[in-house]
Amino acid sequence: MxxxxxxxxxxxxxxxxxxxxxxxxxxxxxxxxxxxxxxTNPDVDILVVDDGSRDRTAQVAADSGALVxxxxxxxxxxxxxxxxxxxxxxxxxxxxxxxxxxxxxxxxYLGSLLERLDGADLVIxxxxxxxxxxxxxxxxxxxxxxxxxxxxxxxxRTRLTDVTSGxxxxxxxxxxxxxxxxPAEYLGDTVESTVIAIRSGCTVTQVPVQMRxxxxxxxxxxxxxxxxxxxxAVIALALALVRRWPDVPSPEPARDPAREPTRxxxx
Amino acid sequence: VNSxxxxxxxxxxxxxxxxxxxxxxxxxxxxxxxxxxxxxLGVLAIAIFPGLLTGLADxxxxxxxxxxxxxxxxxxxxxxxxxxxxELGRLEEKTRVLAExxxxxxxxxxxxxxxxxxxxxxx
Numbered sequence: 052m053x054x055x056x057x058x059x060x061x062x063x064x065x066x067x068x069x070x071x072x073x074x075x076x077x078x079x080x081x082x083x084x085x086x087x088x089x090x091t092n093p094d095v096d097i098l099v100v101d102d103g104s105r106d107r108t109a110q111v112a113a114d115s116g117a118l119v120x121x122x123x124x125x126x127x128x129x130x131x132x133x134x135x136x137x138x139x140x141x142x143x144x145x146x147x148x149x150x151x152x153x154x155x156x157x158x159x160y161l162g163s164l165l166e167r168l169d170g171a172d173l174v175i176x177x178x179x180x181x182x183x184x185x186x187x188x189x190x191x192x193x194x195x196x197x198x199x200x201x202x203x204x205x206x207x208r209t210r211l212t213d214v215t216s217g218x219x220x221x222x223x224x225x226x227x228x229x230x231x232x233x234p235a236e237y238l239g240d241t242v243e244s245t246v247i248a249i250r251s252g253c254t255v256t257q258v259p260v261q262m263r264x265x266x267x268x269x270x271x272x273x274x275x276x277x278x279x280x281x282x283x284a285v286i287a288l289a290l291a292l293v294r295r296w297p298d299v300p301s302p303e304p305a306r307d308p309a310r311e312p313t314r315x316x317x318x
Numbered sequence: 319v320n321s322x323x324x325x326x327x328x329x330x331x332x333x334x335x336x337x338x339x340x341x342x343x344x345x346x347x348x349x350x351x352x353x354x355x356x357x358x359l360g361v362l363a364i365a366i367f368p369g370l371l372t373g374l375a376d377x378x379x380x381x382x383x384x385x386x387x388x389x390x391x392x393x394x395x396x397x398x399x400x401x402x403x404x405e406l407g408r409l410e411e412k413t414r415v416l417a418e419x420x421x422x423x424x425x426x427x428x429x430x431x432x433x434x435x436x437x438x439x440x441x
Contacts, residue, residue, distance in 0.1 A: 100421070119428070122421040126414055134418040138425065235414060 066145035068095040068165070071135030073128050074152035075102040078111050081152050085115040088150065088158040095148070095161075098138060100131040108152075128217070128240040133233035136221075140230045147221045147229075149240075156218040160260040164220040172225040172253035173245070175211065176218030176260035191277035195284040199242055202288060206246065207255040215241045215284075218260060225253050236290065237283050243291035326365020333358040357394070 070088055074081055085097055099112035103125035112119045120134055132149060139147040146165065150156045160176055167174045196215060204211045217240065221229060228251045234243040249255055337354055340346040364371050364387070375383035 098425075118425060120421040120425040123417050126417055130414050130418055134421055137418065138422055141422075235411075 065094060066165075067143065068092070068146045068148060069135075069139045069142075069144040070095050070097045070148045070150055070158075070161075071132060071139070072097065072099045072112075072117070072150050072152050073102055073131035073135070074099050074104065074108050074112065075125060075131075076104045076106050076108060077152035078104070078106040078108050080154045081108060081111050082115050084150070084152055084154045085112065085117050087154065088161075091158045092161050096144075098135055099152070100135050102126055102128070102131040127235060129233055129235040129244075132240055132244075133229065136226050136230040136233065139226050144226070145223055147226050149217055149219050149221075151217050155262050157261065157263055160218075160258065161220070164218075164258050164260075167256055167258050168220060168222050170254065171256040172222050173248045173255045174220045175213065175216055175245070175255065175257040176220075177211065177213035177216055177257040178260065178262050189274075189277045191274065191281050195277075195281040199284055199288055202292075203242070203245055203249070203255075206249050209256055211245075211255065211257050213257070214245050216260075216262075217241055218262075221248075228253060234291070236287060238287040239291075242284070242287055243294075246288075246291040322368070323365050326361055330358040330362035330365065333361070353398075 070092070072081070072084065072088075077084075081099065085099070088095065088097055097115075097117040098120060099108075099117045100120045101109040101112065101122060103122050109119050109121050118138075120138065122131065122134065126134075135149075136147055146168065148161060148164070150158065150161075156176065164174045164176055196213065199214050200212050203214045215238065225248055228248055229244060232247055233240070234247070236243060245255060333354060337346070337351055337358070341348070341351050368383075371383045371387060375381075375386045378386065380386040380389075
């Protein structure tokens with residue numbers, strides 16, 4: 052099995068972790084984000100999925116020593132993440148992590164997210180969960196987020212406060228689900244993918260994290276945009292709930308999440 | 319020969335010739351060709367024998383035969399557009415999968431190259 056990072060032999064028993072960073076025109080923030088992940092989690096492999104960027108994103112990622120998957124054109128976060136999950140499954144990773152390229156997800160929390168995989172298949176790094184400064188959002192946006200969180204909490208039978216967070220950790224079972232079905236629609240990479248995970252029998256839980264200010268520009272918050280966000284969130288949620296997803300297992304032999312890694316695959 | 323008949327014949331003839339030409343240049347899949355072929359035949363039939371339309375209108379109880387024609391035509395176009403939207407979504411999903419696979423293949427190629435020459439440019 053391919054091994055991308057040189058790692059001391061005592062680490063062989065540790066789970067192989069792949070950090071997937073979907074990046075679209077993120078040349079300015081990306082290098083710092085990768086360095087940050089490296090510094091806090093030296094044993095993980097980093098895969099940057101360059102989502103058809105027009106700037107030097109791919110070059111920056113390669114210079115930082117990350118694996119780079121260059122998509123020929125922009126597919127959105129959903130497409131980038133599905134490619135990442137497919138890579139994870141083909142190379143026998145035990146855990147896949149999603150981290151945004153703009154640096155708002157603090158990789159210091161990665162360890163505490165990974166720990167929670169003991170009792171769950173998907174762990175979400177959640178704002179509003181009591182860690183540090185409250186994450187500031189407008190009224191409409193908060194309304195949308197509350198609605199989404201309530202609905203998904205009920206589905207998952209656990210308290211989820213921030214289902215639109217893109218900071219999440221998946222084990223083999225959840226990777227298998229996402230490699231097969233990862234929605235491309237708006238909010239699909241967060242809300243709908245969580246719904247799919249729950250409906251395919253994955254256990255979902257959350258860990259409180261503190262988000263950082265984006266390294267790039269802050270998303271503008273006009274009332275109109277916030278209302279639009281609410282509408283789209285409701286539509287996305289409704290679609291996610293009524294949509295019929297095909298059974299999860301397994302177009303490719305390697306997709307069986309229950310399969311133990313063979314001797315050759317272990318690094 | 320009145321003008322409606324001429325119009326109908328010209329219309330269906332244009333469709334048939336265009337169909338033939340598109341098929342000849344391999345620009346049209348036969349499933350759509352068959353569809354349009356029957357549409358053109360229908361228009362032709364109604365143009366030559368207007369009695370068909372009035373008869374049908376009487377049968378289903380539509381007072382103005384032309385209304386039946388418009389209703390059927392718009393229904394047909396609606397269903398066809400819906401079918402195209404469906405095909406478009408399916409094709410988009412297919413190209414998405416292909417794009418992801420292309421990206422992953424390029425990555426695998428990078429990895430294989432790097433492993434073939436481990437001393438050169440390991441970053």
